[in-house]
Amino acid sequence: MVESIYQIPTEVRDFAEKSVEQARKAFEGFAGAAQKALDTSGEVPFGLPNAKDVSVKALSFAEANVNAAFDLAQKLVHARDPQEVFKLQSEFVQAQLKAIQEQTKELGATFQRPTTKS
Incomplete structure (x- = not known):
């Protein structure tokens, strides 16, 4: 079997893995602060119906999408060869x-949902 020329030194992989983890934690802090701000604020301005619901949902989607990117980065750090990188991407x-x-x-659907005031 031919050795892969895609050998990345362990130190570089470790550094990349730690960097991804640090970035993930920083984003989680930001997302938590944004969620807290939405939770403690009143209705989002501009008088748009369901604006707060849309904002909360959009934030949760942003979190999911960024977490998916972090998961990809974590997988890429451990990729064994370029083919695996392309497959993961x-x-x-x-x-x-x-x-x-x-x-x-x-x-x-959230935007179009009728507002209900208590």
């Missing part, structure tokens, strides 16, 4: 396109 793009289609439908 292709799977990610396909999954994200599907997710974005679903998210768009869900946001549209």
